[in-house]
Amino acid sequence: APEAGTQRLRDAINKNLREEDLLQSCRTAFSGGWSGVKLYFMLGQPTETEEDMRAIPELADRIARRYYEIPKDQRNGKCQITTSTSFFIPKPFTPFQWARMYTNEEYISRAAIVKHAFNEQLNRKSLKYHWHDAEVTVLEGVFARGDRKTSEVIKEAYRLGCLYDSWSESFDNEKWMQAFANTGVDIEFYTMRERSMDELFPWDFIDIGVTKNFLKKEWERAMNAQVTPNCRMQCSGCGAARWGGGVCVEGKN
Numbered sequence: 001a002p003e004a005g006t007q008r009l010r011d012a013i014n015k016n017l018r019e020e021d022l023l024q025s026c027r028t029a030f031s032g033g034w035s036g037v038k039l040y041f042m043l044g045q046p047t048e049t050e051e052d053m054r055a056i057p058e059l060a061d062r063i064a065r066r067y068y069e070i071p072k073d074q075r076n077g078k079c080q081i082t083t084s085t086s087f088f089i090p091k092p093f094t095p096f097q098w099a100r101m102y103t104n105e106e107y108i109s110r111a112a113i114v115k116h117a118f119n120e121q122l123n124r125k126s127l128k129y130h131w132h133d134a135e136v137t138v139l140e141g142v143f144a145r146g147d148r149k150t151s152e153v154i155k156e157a158y159r160l161g162c163l164y165d166s167w168s169e170s171f172d173n174e175k176w177m178q179a180f181a182n183t184g185v186d187i188e189f190y191t192m193r194e195r196s197m198d199e200l201f202p203w204d205f206i207d208i209g210v211t212k213n214f215l216k217k218e219w220e221r222a223m224n225a226q227v228t229p230n231c232r233m234q235c236s237g238c239g240a241a242r243w244g245g246g247v248c249v250e251g252k253n
Contacts, residue, residue, distance in 0.1 A: 001039070001040040001041075002015070002017055002019075002022060002039060002040070002041060002059065003015045003017075003040070003041055003042055003045075004041060004042065004045065004048075004052060004055075004056075005041065005052050005053065005054070005055025005056035005057075005058065005059050006051065006052050006055045007019060008052075008225050009045060009047065009048060009052045009225075011225040011226070011227050012045070012046065012047050012222045012223070012225040013045060013222065014218075014222070014227055014228055016227070016230060019059065019062075022059075022063070023062060023063065023066055026063045026066050026067075027066045027069075030066060030067045030070055030075075030079070031070060031074075033076050034076070035067065035075070035076040035077055035078065035079045035080065036079065036080045036081075036082070037063055037079075037080075037081050037082070038082045038083075038084070039059075039060060039063075039081065039082070039083045039084070040083075040084050040085075040086070041056050041083065041084070041085045041086075042085065042086055042087065042088045043085045043086070043087050043088065043107065043110045043111060043114065043131070044087045044088040044101065044102050044106075044107060044110060045088045046088075046096060046099045046222065046223070047222075047223065047225070048110075050113060053110055053113045053114050053117070054113065054114070054117040056083065056085065056114050056117070057083070057114060057117040057118040057120075057121050057127065057129070058117070058121070060081045060083050060118070060121070060127050061081075061121035061122055061123050061124075061127065063081055064079055064081050064121075064123035064126045064127065065122075065123065067079035067126075068123070078125075078126060079126050080126060080128065081123075081126055081127050081128070082128045082129075082130070083118075083127065083128065083129050083130070084129075084130045084131070084132075085111060085114060085129075085130075085131045085132065086131075086132040086137070087102075087107045087110075087131075087132055087134060087137040088101075089101070089137060089140050089141045089144050090141070090144065090145060091144055091145075092144070092145060092201065092203045093203070093206075093208050093210065093215070094215065095215050095216075095218035095219040095221075095222055096219065096222070097145065097195070097201065097215065098194060098195040098196075098197065098199075098219055099194060099195075100191070100192055100193055100194040101137075101138070101141045101191040101192065102191075102192075103138070103192070104134045104135055104137075104138050107134035107137060107138075108134050111131040111134070114129065114131070115129055115131075133168065133171075135171075135173040136171065138187065138191060139173075139176055141190065141191045142187055142190045142191060145190060145201070145202075146190055146202070147202040148202070149183075149185055150185060150190070152183045152185065153176075153179050153180055153183050153185050154179075156179040156182050156183050157175060157176050157179035159179075160175045160178060160179055160182075161175060162175050162176060162179070197216055208240075209238075209239055209240035209242065209243050210238045210239050210240050211238065211239040214236070214237065214238045214239055231247045231248070232247050232250075235248070
């Protein structure tokens, strides 16, 4: 799960994974007889550029090249690099809880950029690409950071017949849009705004140990693509140590 195609964006989301490590791991697996790799990425992350999007298929192609560097008589047939992208959804109690999202059309256009870039790769016959449903992403974004008003939308959607919407064959986006219209709830209020640093969130009354000030600092570090060390390497003072458990106290007597 590289999550992002470029090192800059992986640093921004604090993903402790470097490309050379990924390529070496795949080469080791290929040398051991494996011929398939599944890769997972996110589109629409804060600070993402077209370069970041196009880097996803380029990375998949470089992995395929590692396979074909192995002598032909030592390969296990053709390789298959399957890449999936989901669309980024900001979540509470994370440094990205202030981030904005995008429209359904914008998500689709980003997936299209990635899809077209896959078709340009040297080893495109060894590459497959899938992406998550954009309409579902927008709904997930609303309910991920929604307040009590969104409960009326859920109730109205249920009244309109939305019941087994976790299954794609039962999902009806038009009914959900009607539910928002009937209840007067504005989707873009929850999805399209980049929140101000002093905004009061519906979940702020919950104490998870990690302080909001720490998350604000992490948000600023993410905007500058600054990596925060793993807790086991260095304490960053998130506030969770006061609970007296976890990695904060492991190995201490």
